[in-house]
Amino acid sequence: MTPDAAQSRLAELRATIARHDELYYRRAEPEISDSEYDRLKRELADLETRFPELAVAASALDGESPTARVGDDRTEGFATYRHRQRMMSLDNTYSPDELREFHERLAKLLDREELTYVVEPKIDGLAVSVTYEHGKLVRAVTRGNGIEGDDITANALTIRALPRKLHPVPGGAPLPDIVEIRGEIFMTLAEFERINKLREEAAEPLYANPRNLAAGTVKQLDSREVAQRRLEIVLYGLGYCEPASALPATQSAWHELVRAWGLPAVEKYWIARGPDEVWAAVQELDRLRDAFSYATDGAVVKLDSLPLQREAGATSKAPRWAMAYKFAAERAETLLRAITIQVGRTGVLTPVAELEPVHLSGSTVSRATLHNRDELARKDIRVGDYVYVEKAGEIIPAVVAVNLSRRAPACVPYVFPAACPVCSTPVVQIEGEVALRCPNYDCPVQIRRRAQHFASKACVDIDGLGIAMVDTLVERGWLRGIPDIYRLRREDLLTLGKSVEKSTDNLLAAIEASKAAELWRFIHGLGITHVGAASAKDLAQKFRSLEALADARYEDFIADKKSVIEGIGETMALALIEHFNDPRNRAVITELAALGVSPAPPPEKSTEPASLLLAGKTFVLTGTLPGMTRDEAAAKIEAAGGKVSGSVSKKTSYVLAGAEAGSKLAKAESLGVPVIDEAAFLRMLAG
Template sequence: MQFADAKERVLSLHQQLQEHNTRYYVLDDPIISDAEYDRLMQELIQLETSFPELQTADSPTQRVGAEPLPFFEKVEHTSRMLSLSNAFNREDLMEFDQRIKKATGLDQITYVCELKIDGLAVSIRYQDGIYSLGATRGDGQIGENITQNVKTIRSLPLKLATPINLEVRGEAYLPKKEFERINKQRADNGEPLFANPRNAAAGSLRQLDPKLAAQRALDLFIYGMDGSSEVYTTHQETFRAIKKLGLKVNPEWKVATSIDEVWEYIEHWQLERSKLGYEIDGIVIKVDDYALRTKLGFTAKSPRWAIAYKFPAEEAISILEDIELRVGRTGVITPTAILKPVVLAGTTVKRASLHNEDIIREKGLLLGDHVVVKKAGDIIPEVVSVITKERTGEEVAFHMPTHCPECNSELVRLEGEVALRCINPACAAQIREGIIHFVSRGAMNIERLGEKVVILLYEHKLVSSVADLYYLQKEDLLALPRMGEKSVDNILSSIEKSKGNSLERLLFGLGIRFVGSKGAKMIAEHFGTMDAIVHASEEDLLAVEEVGPKMATSIVTYFKKPEVKELLSRLQGANVNMTYKGPKIVHANDSDHRFAGKVFVITGTLESMSRQEAAEKLEQLGAKVSNSVSKKTDFLLAGEKAGSKLKKAQELGVTILDETAFLAEIER
């Protein structure tokens, strides 16, 4: 074939294959068989092999084939990708509608309602109509360049119907069938399963190797066009223009001329969403008129003209088979519901939290009841309510014990507390749980001493206090079941290593009531030695940041106990460090760094340091590190495999930093 003929045929094949891609992946209306499509693709591959100069970036053959990347580059969005404020009930929507009407002076507002796809937000650019870039949302201003991975999404056209420069926003997602296929494959290979389609989609698009992303049949819906308000007058017009360009728009959007019509749309999809081929977690409501959007403007984190209605947390029905009681290290008796296994939010649930006796009584729970169980994200499941109409008369009442299920001491309810508590200091459960806490990662971090090993040591009477750990002998450990010499050496080595820990770890590990890891660090840094803390008055302690009256009283009371003095003496005799060895803590008022006084949450896996090390670096700059995301959170440091905390941070409009951006900031 001559070059001119080959060029003409290549252009024809481009057009045909793109049309068939659109019909199959966008319109769901294929007109040729898979075999015929493959024949056309093979013909194009052969022509490009024979005439390499005819291979272009928008060729259908170029969706997959790029080499794995060493890392993701950063890319700045043309305009900020803002998060939306949330509505959780009809009242929230009514308030949103009233705010819009008051701000615009209008009695009627037209809204566009869209399904809120549970996937990963992406920004996509075209240069002269040719696909040129794909990026994650990131912190809204700067995302990660995932161009090659987005390119593997078959419903995304590599060439638009019109040769224009354009940036669009969309949601990449994993269809339910593909999610099931991938998890079945991972189960067959003995690999951990994805928790839900959203996590799988995010993990696929953040693969450094595009070939791995291509193995998962991701899909994409486009929901907006950057700068479209400068070209069109309404959101409806933008949707039609996006579709005309060959981009995929979710077909279920609807125009509503009142908030009542919006609510009807929400109620419809709450009932029908299980019939969709993809997951949705709510509805997005936007003012249709762009002139009104301009008038309404933005808050610091979200547009005033849009809101996301979040569906209630997923619920399921199970049977309450039993209630199990656990004695915690502070003596609190915590009931846990034992359920007939039920699938909820993609996982099998067998246990659910009941919190305390009052919850059991308020809900009127009986053993054998049909109960509604709720789980939101990775939060511990909880029993929401009882389905009384399902009762047969064979259900049995549950009564909280009057005595500790572990040591048989009488339980008490302290003034101002709702929980029942065992106050016997010699209670086996409290001692056992206290030792488990002492060796945990956040406390003394004795790596080889997990919960099972601690229980084994306690049951064989080798430890009855945390000090006993430092007096264990090799021959005693070797006598235990399933304990080989190598395991014993590792345990003893870990125990020995923990002796050198800085004071704050020991202070937290002692399990003093109200003293968390952060408070322990502040106290240790302030006083410097254990002896100084032991002799500190409540007034002395209240001078420390993070210490309140309850904590101060608890600390003074704890160190007055004779058994605590004996414990410290034994620890000191074993050469356990009693001084603060960490860096000087920089308080917010002492630092001019941009992180000073800011609240951080760290999630996911970091490559260059542990999360604990990252927290220490932040505290050195005067920042505060929290365990949970809330409206008070200023920054989220997100490593690999960031989960529900990342999603919540995105919902709240929290600034999100990846590890590269974080390192650049702390090194300033």
């Protein structure tokens, strides 16, 4: 490679990686798979080693190379917090030889042959640092740029598995004054699938994998939205400890201490003496990891001795005493039969690969996302190519590259359509976005997806008006917008099949009943960008009618640069105003009203201090409640003037118990303290 070519490739890689870092760390919406990303980064690192003077020049020009810094996850809207001890990344490799070289380097550095390691799962979540002071949880912070991160305490408090207090170890050292513990927030596969199913029903784009969903959830500004999703946590690392004497001498003892304090710890770790035992442990982990509750993308090998860790030190980015060995993603080669274009609710065009079905990591894959026009062009993927498909942490498989040696001469570059494949309107690119959109409001797909979203369970919840039914109605030309749902005619519907009388009547009854659904359901159902269910509830409380919401002005949301309505910030305010600035969206509101839709506003928050309701009452919470987290329940109790206590005594007024309630329930029963469930509690709150 000539220096000139190297220089331009270096610049290109730096820019590409920076873009993927932004997508992955800040937006939790990566476009390429982790292994693809790792290959780009490896290529950059190799170039930097071969052409050190070019690397230095590039860094002088536009800052540190992505190979030398920790990916930055800080986002707007969170307070930043400075870690007492830096949070680092890990060097990683896919090669067993490099794992052995890691040992050899350390042996040389520390000048000893025999080294003991701990091998632990590499959890594929997002890094978090949790601080306990005198045993009490005080803060949770993301990695950020390693030096300071986002304070996500409110969101972390929705994690039921995260104890508010550490258990002192009986007969052990006292709890440290301050301890920063490192871990990973993740989401189970089951929860991921539950949420994606809801999204599918609401015609919203699916999340690619649990890690992205967990990362996106942690970065939600509204912790009530976060509470709707179940996050988990596992803690494995030591950040900072005061006094230092409270610390054990080894990484393995640290894992035991974490568990003894009552924190969720890694499911298994191995103590390995020397590189052969390390390799054996890594392979055993690979066999066992499917049974773990979290996704793993590798093994982390760490020196067991903490004093030796300190002696080995760190580079600018990662400790020298640890190495991640990443398991290669499973990959398959198959024929790309066609590229189809999907159009979403907001008109975004997504290219999809239609593949010759191929077996991959336990399932058959016949479709894979191609992300967007730019990605497609970058990889130069052509119809008729043999492509590599991968499924690493990703649930939705991705086409990662083309096997050029099998490219037929007749294969021509793919030309991204310049018009919407459904309605033929020329597509547009919104400034600052990669996505191309169909700008036609009346595009049949958009109509369909808007109506599907409106009728879904998460919104107005019209029984019988599912995805397939909406498709049919749009095809027949009976649905051209949301208001048409309320114009459907019985005689038309009866032509849909033979014995459809009963289902037609049920559907019409459900549609009729939905006219009086709660206001927030309509607000959510309009599909306004950024407005989720929780925000819709806040908006309903404040505006009390669709008309008032549609008339709202900037000052109603933001005054003196501050939010007027808690949880509704500037981004959402602007999205709302933009939505209703469009006369067609305004018309929806007028038409709905004319058709007899009359959403039910929420009960007025009484101006009387609600405190009186539960004043003087003490509650103890136990078990898992069906509809709210314990923190939410506690907040409700406190807002109504009640108190929440940790233990049951004769003075306890009520025990609010959910599923899997433990000893507190037994104690309440033995003391004769009334036990109530969530439904009874809600009735109590309603007076």
